[in-house]
Amino acid sequence: MMAMLERVQSLLPWAVAAWLLGIGLYAILTSRHYVHLIGCLSVVQASTYVLLLAAGYRHNARAPIFYTHAPSVAVDPVVQALVLTDIVIGATVTALLLALVLQLHKRRGTLDPEKLRPMRS
Amino acid sequence: MTPRVRIAVFALAVLCLLPAFAHVAWHMPPFGAHPLPYGDAINAAGTRERHVTNMISAVNFDYRGFDTLGEEFMLLCAVTGTSILLRGNRGERVDAPQQVPGRPIRDRSDGVVLIARLIGPVTILFGLYVILHAMTTPGGGFQGGVIVASGTLLVFLGEGYRGWRRLMRSKLLDGCEGLGATLYALCGFASMLAGLPFLQNMLPLGEVKDLFSGGLMLLENLGVGMAVAGGFAVLFLEFLEETRVASDGDEEESGG
Amino acid sequence: MSLLISLLFLLVAATGTGVALSRVPRRQVMAMAANGLSLTLLFMALQAPDVAFSELTVGTAALPLLFLIVLASVRADGAAKRPAGKATEAEPEPSPTPGAGAPP
Numbered sequence: 359m360m361a362m363l364e365r366v367q368s369l370l371p372w373a374v375a376a377w378l379l380g381i382g383l384y385a386i387l388t389s390r391h392y393v394h395l396i397g398c399l400s401v402v403q404a405s406t407y408v409l410l411l412a413a414g415y416r417h418n419a420r421a422p423i424f425y426t427h428a429p430s431v432a433v434d435p436v437v438q439a440l441v442l443t444d445i446v447i448g449a450t451v452t453a454l455l456l457a458l459v460l461q462l463h464k465r466r467g468t469l470d471p472e473k474l475r476p477m478r479s
Numbered sequence: 480m481t482p483r484v485r486i487a488v489f490a491l492a493v494l495c496l497l498p499a500f501a502h503v504a505w506h507m508p509p510f511g512a513h514p515l516p517y518g519d520a521i522n523a524a525g526t527r528e529r530h531v532t533n534m535i536s537a538v539n540f541d542y543r544g545f546d547t548l549g550e551e552f553m554l555l556c557a558v559t560g561t562s563i564l565l566r567g568n569r570g571e572r573v574d575a576p577q578q579v580p581g582r583p584i585r586d587r588s589d590g591v592v593l594i595a596r597l598i599g600p601v602t603i604l605f606g607l608y609v610i611l612h613a614m615t616t617p618g619g620g621f622q623g624g625v626i627v628a629s630g631t632l633l634v635f636l637g638e639g640y641r642g643w644r645r646l647m648r649s650k651l652l653d654g655c656e657g658l659g660a661t662l663y664a665l666c667g668f669a670s671m672l673a674g675l676p677f678l679q680n681m682l683p684l685g686e687v688k689d690l691f692s693g694g695l696m697l698l699e700n701l702g703v704g705m706a707v708a709g710g711f712a713v714l715f716l717e718f719l720e721e722t723r724v725a726s727d728g729d730e731e732e733s734g735g
Numbered sequence: 736m737s738l739l740i741s742l743l744f745l746l747v748a749a750t751g752t753g754v755a756l757s758r759v760p761r762r763q764v765m766a767m768a769a770n771g772l773s774l775t776l777l778f779m780a781l782q783a784p785d786v787a788f789s790e791l792t793v794g795t796a797a798l799p800l801l802f803l804i805v806l807a808s809v810r811a812d813g814a815a816k817r818p819a820g821k822a823t824e825a826e827p828e829p830s831p832t833p834g835a836g837a838p839p
Contacts, residue, residue, distance in 0.1 A: 364509065367741055372504040374744045378751045380493065385755035387485050393760040393805060397767055400798065401751045404774055407790075408747060411781050414518065417511035417737075421782040422522055422534035425615055425688060429526050433782045434518030435534040439543065442535065443550045445789045446621045446707060449798050450557040453714045456805045457564040460721060463809050472482075511737075535785045609788070617784040625792040632800060711797060718804045722811065 371412030378405035392459045392469045396452060403448050410437045530684040531614040531693045539619065540696040540703075544678045547699070548663055551706055555660050558710040565717045587639065595637025602630035610704040614693045620700045624707025631712055635719070643719075652712045659706030666698050743777040764802045771795040 382402035389395040414434030420427070422435040463469055480488075508514070525537045539547050603626075610623030635643040667678040675681050678695070685692035750770040757763040771794020778787040 367737060368507070368510040369504055370741055370744050371510055372500075372507070374748045376500060376504075377748050381752055381755045384486075384489065387489055388482060390758065391760055393802060393809075394758060394763055397760070397763045397802065398755050400767065401754050401770070404747070404751060404770065407774070407786075408744075408777070411778060411783055411786065412510065413513060414515065415511055415781050416513070416515065419782065421617070421784055422518075423532060423617055423784070424526055424534070425532045429522055432518075432522050432534070434515045435521055435525075435538050436518050436543075438783045438786050439535050439538040441783075441786050442619075442621055442789050443539065443547060445786070445793050446625060447550050447553050447557070449625075449793045449801075450554050450710065450714070452798060453718070453801055454557045454561050454564075456718070456801055457561040460805060460808060461564055463812060467813070469809065533785075617788060619785065622785065622788040622792065625789065625797060629792055629796040632796070714801070715797075718801055718808075721808045722804060 371408065375405045375409040375412070378402070378408065390470055390472065392462065392471065393456070395471070396455050396459065399455070400448070400452060403444075407441045407445065410441050413437060526687060529680065529693060529696070530687050530689075531696065532688055533614055533616065533618070535617075536613045536619050536693075536696065536700065540613075540699045541680055541693075544667075544699065547703065548667065548678070551660055551663055551703060554706060554710050555656070558656060558713055561714060562717055565721060587636075592637050595633045599630055599633035599637055602633055603627050606630055606708070610700070611690065613700040614696065615688060615690060620703030620705075621707055624704045624709075625711055627704075627708040628711035628715065632715065635715075640719070647712060647716050649713075649716060652709050652716065654709075656706050656709030656713060659702045659704065659709060662702030662705070663699050666695055666702065670695070740777075740780050743773070743780050746773045747777050749773075760802070760806055764799045764806070767802070768795045768799045771798070 379402055382398045382405065385398040385401075386395055389398065414437035416431070416433050419431050419433050422432040422438070424430075424432075459469065462474075466474060468474065521538060521542060522534055525534050525542075526532060529537050529541055531537050606623045606626030606629075608623075609618040609626055610620055611618075613619040613623075631643075631647065634646060638646070670679045670681050671677055673681050678699075680694045680696065682694035682698075684694045691697060747770070750766065750773045754763060754766040754770050757766050771790060774794060775787045775791045778790055
């Protein structure tokens with residue numbers, strides 16, 4: 359029973375990351391509004407953050423900040439550095455996508471991907 | 480592709496990838512017990528070699544400083560792209576927000592104005608504190624820069640559109656962002672002038688737990704902080720300008 | 736401690752699903768802020784204070800604000816064009832997909 363719980367707990371981070379990726383992609387595929395699509399893109403980005411940070415975790419270890427205690431066993435700082443810059447830059451790229459959406463609305467007047475397909479403009 | 484075909488292709492991809500993913504996840508080391516050789520090496524050697532106590536800043540600005548240079552130029556490109564897209568077609572008036580016809584114009588409540596005026600400057604000060612303490616405690620240019628930019632939004636809540644627009648000078652913010660990115664790149668070239676590889680830490684490292692330790696990392700951190708704060712402020716400015724009246728409308732704004 | 740981390744993982748999965756499945760953009764913005772907050776809690780539990788810092792400011796303050804500004808511009812643009820007789824659609828309220836909420 360305890361072994362089963364341990365197993366589930368080991369699989370949970372990967373399962374959550376895969377689930378977020380899958381549901382985000384599905385919502386992007388069936389989206390009817392471009393701003394909704396960009397929001398789902400941020401969910402897909404969040405799945406990568408969860409995956410990276412789960413890979414760098416260690417039980418009963420502290421954060422890699424050695425201000426109050428001497429350097430000891432800590433979690434991985436490399437993945438944290440990756441995710442940290444990624445979050446801020448991802449927000450900026452989302453802003454660029456939103457600017458594209460604004461221009462699209464000014465040109466075509468609608469934000470529905472189904473109505474904006476190239477063959478029937 | 481019709482939506483049905485899209486969903487069918489997606490379902491096919493999921494069916495093919497899911498067994499492989501399940502197989503890999505089943506055979507991973509248990510959660511919390513992965514071998515982390517690179518992280519352990521940096522944790523053991525970082526404080527001694529670079530005299531900083533925040534290992535994440537050491538990785539960002541020293542051990543993998545070149546990657547952060549790339550990230551910062553990604554930020555610069557994204558903000559430049561947004562500015563080009565949104566500044567193209569803008570009207571002449573600069574001080575009236577756009578109103579949707581038929582919606583009531585509400586006054587800002589005094590409570591919101593008071594709290595925004597109290598907490599806005601405190602938030603900006605806190606953001607500067609977070610930028611400065613990159614080497615000793617959790618913090619750094621990336622987080623502090625976004626906090627500073629969010630503090631200016633509190634100013635927008637408190638002062639309304641006209642007051643906020645008077646504070647945010649477009650040229651000043653553009654200069655701040657560009658200067659930050661230039662500072663980071665110049666740090667690398669300064670190392671090359673001293674005969675060392677690009678971005679090698681060549682300034683005196685200082686003492687551990689001191690605020691100004693880490694050598695060249697301080698300048699890089701300052702560059703990143705300025706670039707991120709300036710970049711996000713430019714983004715907010717451009718987007719809020721989009722809500723401005725486009726032609727010569729004559730709505731009387733009383734709420735902002 | 737492990738139970739807390741597992742519960743936070745499940746919470747992140749739930750809020751992420753909420754963001755993906757809310758079709759009305761204005762409601763999705765609030766779901767995004769909730770997602771940012773639960774991600775922040777998860778990152779704090781995984782001993783990553785720097786990352787939690789960035790996710791908190793970006794995910795709950797900066798990003799929802801950008802979305803709200805874009806939605807306001809889009810709707811004001813559409814409303815301004817409609818009285819002029821132009822045959823464009825104002826912001827479409829998407830509803831044909833199953834399980835969507837009613838437009839406000």
